[in-house]
Amino acid sequence: xxxxxxxxxxxxxxxxxxxxxxxxxxxxxxxxxxxxxxxxxxxxxxxxxxxxxxxxxxxxxxxxxxxxxxxxxxxxxxxxxxxxxxxxxxxxxxxxxxxxxxxxxxxxxxxxxxxxxxxxxxxxxxxxxxxxxxxxxxxxxxxxxxxxxxxxxxxxxxxxxxxxxxxxxxxxxxxxxxxxxxxxxxxxxxxxxxxxxxxxxxxxxxxxxxxxxxxxxxxxxxxxxxxxxxxxxxxxxxxxxxxxxxxxxxxxxxxxxxxxxxxxxxxxxxxxxxxxxxxxxxxxxxxxxxxxxxxxxxxxxxxxxxxxxxxxxxxxxxxxxxxxxxxxxxxxxxxxxxxxxxxxxxxxxxxxxxxxxxxxxxxxxxxxxxxxxxxxxxxxxxxxxxxxxxxxxxxxxxxxxxxxxxxxxxxxxxxxxxxxxxxxxxxxxxxxxxxxxxxxxxxxxxxxxxxxxxxxxxxxxxxxxxxxxxxxxxxxxxxxxxxxxxxxxxxxxxxxxxxxxxxxxxxxxxxxxxxxxxxxxxxxxxxxxxxxxxxxxxxxxxxxxxxxxxxxxxxxxxxxxxxxxxxxxxxxxxxxxxxxxxxxxxxxxxxxxxxxxxxxxxxxxxxxxxxxxxxxxxxxxxxxxxxxxxxxxxxxx
Amino acid sequence: xxxxxxxxxxxxxxxxxxxxxxxxxxxxxxxxxxxxxxxxxxxxxxxxxxxxxxxxxxxxxxxxxxxxxxxxxxxxxxxxxxxxxxxxxxxxxxxxxxxxxxxxxxxxxxxxxxxxxxxxxxxxxxxxxxxxxxxxxxxxxxxxxxxxxxxxxxxxxxxxxxxxxxxxxxxxxxxxxxxxxxxxxxxxxxxxxxxxxxxxxxxxxxxxxxxxxxxxxxxxxxxxxxxxxxxxxxxxxxxxxxxxxxxxxxxxxxxxx
Numbered sequence: 001x002x003x004x005x006x007x008x009x010x011x012x013x014x015x016x017x018x019x020x021x022x023x024x025x026x027x028x029x030x031x032x033x034x035x036x037x038x039x040x041x042x043x044x045x046x047x048x049x050x051x052x053x054x055x056x057x058x059x060x061x062x063x064x065x066x067x068x069x070x071x072x073x074x075x076x077x078x079x080x081x082x083x084x085x086x087x088x089x090x091x092x093x094x095x096x097x098x099x100x101x102x103x104x105x106x107x108x109x110x111x112x113x114x115x116x117x118x119x120x121x122x123x124x125x126x127x128x129x130x131x132x133x134x135x136x137x138x139x140x141x142x143x144x145x146x147x148x149x150x151x152x153x154x155x156x157x158x159x160x161x162x163x164x165x166x167x168x169x170x171x172x173x174x175x176x177x178x179x180x181x182x183x184x185x186x187x188x189x190x191x192x193x194x195x196x197x198x199x200x201x202x203x204x205x206x207x208x209x210x211x212x213x214x215x216x217x218x219x220x221x222x223x224x225x226x227x228x229x230x231x232x233x234x235x236x237x238x239x240x241x242x243x244x245x246x247x248x249x250x251x252x253x254x255x256x257x258x259x260x261x262x263x264x265x266x267x268x269x270x271x272x273x274x275x276x277x278x279x280x281x282x283x284x285x286x287x288x289x290x291x292x293x294x295x296x297x298x299x300x301x302x303x304x305x306x307x308x309x310x311x312x313x314x315x316x317x318x319x320x321x322x323x324x325x326x327x328x329x330x331x332x333x334x335x336x337x338x339x340x341x342x343x344x345x346x347x348x349x350x351x352x353x354x355x356x357x358x359x360x361x362x363x364x365x366x367x368x369x370x371x372x373x374x375x376x377x378x379x380x381x382x383x384x385x386x387x388x389x390x391x392x393x394x395x396x397x398x399x400x401x402x403x404x405x406x407x408x409x410x411x412x413x414x415x416x417x418x419x420x421x422x423x424x425x426x427x428x429x430x431x432x433x434x435x436x437x438x439x440x441x442x443x444x445x446x447x448x449x450x451x452x453x454x455x456x457x458x459x460x461x462x463x464x465x466x467x468x469x470x471x472x473x474x475x476x477x478x479x480x481x482x483x484x485x486x487x488x489x490x491x492x493x494x495x496x497x498x499x500x501x502x503x504x505x506x507x508x509x510x511x512x513x514x515x516x517x518x519x520x521x522x523x524x525x526x527x528x529x530x531x532x533x534x535x536x537x538x539x540x541x542x543x544x545x546x547x548x549x550x551x552x553x554x555x556x557x558x559x560x561x562x563x564x565x566x567x568x569x570x571x572x573x574x575x576x577x578x579x580x581x582x583x584x585x586x587x588x589x590x591x592x593x594x595x596x597x598x599x600x601x602x603x604x605x606x607x608x609x610x611x612x613x614x615x616x617x618x619x620x621x622x623x624x625x626x627x628x629x630x631x632x633x634x635x636x637x
Numbered sequence: 638x639x640x641x642x643x644x645x646x647x648x649x650x651x652x653x654x655x656x657x658x659x660x661x662x663x664x665x666x667x668x669x670x671x672x673x674x675x676x677x678x679x680x681x682x683x684x685x686x687x688x689x690x691x692x693x694x695x696x697x698x699x700x701x702x703x704x705x706x707x708x709x710x711x712x713x714x715x716x717x718x719x720x721x722x723x724x725x726x727x728x729x730x731x732x733x734x735x736x737x738x739x740x741x742x743x744x745x746x747x748x749x750x751x752x753x754x755x756x757x758x759x760x761x762x763x764x765x766x767x768x769x770x771x772x773x774x775x776x777x778x779x780x781x782x783x784x785x786x787x788x789x790x791x792x793x794x795x796x797x798x799x800x801x802x803x804x805x806x807x808x809x810x811x812x813x814x815x816x817x818x819x820x821x822x823x824x825x826x827x828x829x830x831x832x833x834x835x836x837x838x839x840x841x842x843x844x845x846x847x848x849x850x851x852x853x854x855x856x857x858x859x860x861x862x863x864x865x866x867x868x869x870x871x872x873x874x875x876x877x878x879x880x881x882x883x884x885x886x887x888x889x890x891x892x893x894x
Contacts, residue, residue, distance in 0.1 A: 051771040070700040129774035133791040140781030172766035179762040239694040
């Protein structure tokens with residue numbers, strides 16, 4: 001497996017401009033002769049499909065949901081970063097770049113991050129023009145708020161529904177193109193395999209989730225924008241349907257998988273209440289702007305929060321990190337919460353929770369202002385827990401929320417399979433070992449609106465692609481493969497439900513490869529996961545047939561993939577014998593309990609190559625160079 | 638808690654449907670409604686029976702994919718709540734609940750409680766957007782928007798496209814959905830150039846999809862999980878009427894039709 005990141009030479013400030021200029025163009029009249037597949041309709045996929053169709057390409061857009069508007073980008077609450085410096089507080093492209101590289105604990109590619117910061121400016125303009133109702137000041141200018149890991153106010157937002165509004169902007173642009181004939185929409189259609197011909201990605205095999213029809217779609221390039229794989233942990237803040245199937249099956253066709261162990265844990269989620277729990281719900285990090293996080297000083301203190309006097313409370317983030325206080329990055333905040341709970345100071349019935357208290361802010365700013373800023377979040381909290389956060393502090397606990405790892409891509413967002421591009425959360429590129437808040441929306445839209453439309457064009461202009469149709473033997477082979485897997489799942493006819501296996505797997509992952517990890521636990525997980533997988537294929541019970549609307553079968557295929565991916569996650573976590581960002585190896589910590597990197601041996605991206613079922617995957621390295629933001633111990637004190 | 642469910646079971650679009658009774662003995666009041674259905678489905682699957690099909694995805698009330706009638710009310714009895722955010726603590730031990738899919742000609746049943754809402758996508762495709770190709774936008778602050786307009790636009794833009802308004806309406810009208818998009822974009826300066834054409838095109842698309850007409854019943858507002866107000870329908874009617882009477886927007890509307 002060859003890893004050429006194709007980072008442009010020369011000063012980082014000019015890298016993207018130079019790259020754009022060096023790229024070959026497709027003549028406007030020729031664009032309609034090319035067909036491009038986009039899998040996923042979230043911020044990355046929706047914006048890419050719309051932008052490519054606007055340029056004149058023929059686009060096929062796929063999503064497993066009933067409408068492109070359902071993609072889980074819609075659930076992003078807090079906001080989107082951009083280095084506009086509208087607040088005159090010293091922000092700049094360079095500062096956003098710096099914060100993101102540092103926030104990612106020096107495990108991201110500098111050139112990619114710089115480009116992301118640069119493009120952040122265009123994204124806001126584009127979204128405003130589309131009619132995204134961003135929050136405004138009284139004078140009519142755009143409002144900002146602060147987010148974790150930054151000391152400037154650069155986050156743009158639309159109440160607590162920023163993701164929804166940005167996604168609707170992209171969705172509307174996409175549907176405009178569908179009406180104009182440039183995009184064919186395929187909703188309720190799931191990608192189950194990638195077609196590779198002559199070493200190039202040339203199509204996908206899908207299952208129509210309503211009829212069960214399995215079909216090949218051929219194209220000149222394939223873009224995966226299918227999101228992250230955090231649902232491998234079963235309990236996560238992802239939508240129930242979010243899955244790794246598209247990227248995992250592309251991995252099995254030759255796409256390298258980078259840093260699978262980089263899984264982000266979000267510090268502010270509503271705690272688990274019982275065995276039946278189907279998902280976890282996030283409370284936006286923006287609450288940390290005005291909320292204070294605390295636990296009782298005394299372990300085992302079971303008093304109601306209102307009964308605990310001020311001097312018996314431990315505002316542990318403010319105490320440990322006086323500079324950043326409640327706004328430390330997500331990995332730091334999550335681990336700190338785990339630590340106080342491990343000390344027996346956690347709150348709530350399970351003891352796995354900390355208080356997020358807005359009482360001071362309500363007193364200072366008035367209930368009205370707080371309602372304006374966080375009203376919908378408060379409502380959501382009350383609906384789920386039955387408690388009123390205006391009166392009682394919220395209880396929160398960390399949960400799996402995002403995956404920084406994903407398919408490896410070069411600077412042009414192309415994977416190790418030529419013609420296969422990967423954008424948004426599905427790729428690994430910009431966040432290193434930890435993503436800062438309000439940066440996921442930024443990356444998804446940067447990739448989709450402003451990067452991939454250029455780089456796909458360059459790929460198409462630079463390569464002569466043979467004409468193929470779905471009768472090609474490679475298409476038939478991929479189709480047969482999909483049918484075989486479907487048939488195999490349906491014919492086990494065991495005694496256990498798909499969900500029960502998913503819960504079992506999730507528990508093993510969360511306990512051994514969650515907020516903190518160690519070699520012993522990872523080895524245990526690596527022994528346990530193949531055993532669960534083996535039982536899965538003997539004992540799972542998938543009802544119904546493949547020729548109908550069968551939600552059980554859909555889940556069964558996804559869980560089968562998690563059972564393979566989970567092993568790779570643990571393998572990667574074991575191989576990365578250092579701590580960095582979200583990846584906290586207990587063996588490697590500073591005396592203060594912070595993540596201790598080992599730049600000597602691990603200043604690289606680990607890229608895994610599939611070598612066949614039952615074979616150990618091969619690990620390749622892409623070394624990382626830092627010429628602008630010099631690696632240092634991250635400090636938020 | 639003990640809950641008795643009567644669930645609409647229908648194997649496919651053309652198959653006949655019927656209500657089937659299920660009893661759940663051990664419902665935890667902290668469960669969400671869909672988690673209760675997960676438990677039911679797990680029981681059914683363990684008995685080798687076909688689980689109840691229902692649409693859902695984010696389970697945090699924002700994607701708009703879930704939704705069915707609970708005792709004749711879209712998304713159940715709690716105001717401003719999708720069924721995925723409805724928790725069992727709002728019901729009583731021994732309650733009998735009747736679950737039915739959205740009923741509307743424009744939303745054919747796919748299976749059990751899952752329906753086809755692609756008509757909504759086609760209405761948006763007809764005109765529910767601002768035409769601004771990628772890369773052609775001016776600086777974000779070049780277009781000042783009053784705080785009030787932004788807030789009111791956001792109120793309308795909060796629509797999640799779940800279809801509860803259609804299901805609750807005795808005429809199965811989509812006016813609240815269409816009015817919400819027309820209001821969202823029409824309240825912003827960016828949305829003005831296409832405002833007239835948008836109203837004509839979206840209303841025409843709504844009629845083509847066989848949604849009924851609005852007769853100001855207001856059931857849609859009562860069930861909307863995002864509290865979209867009836868005002869949006871008035872705004873849609875005003876925009877439509879103005880465009881129809883003045884002929885403004887017709888050229889664009891016909892050209893792209």
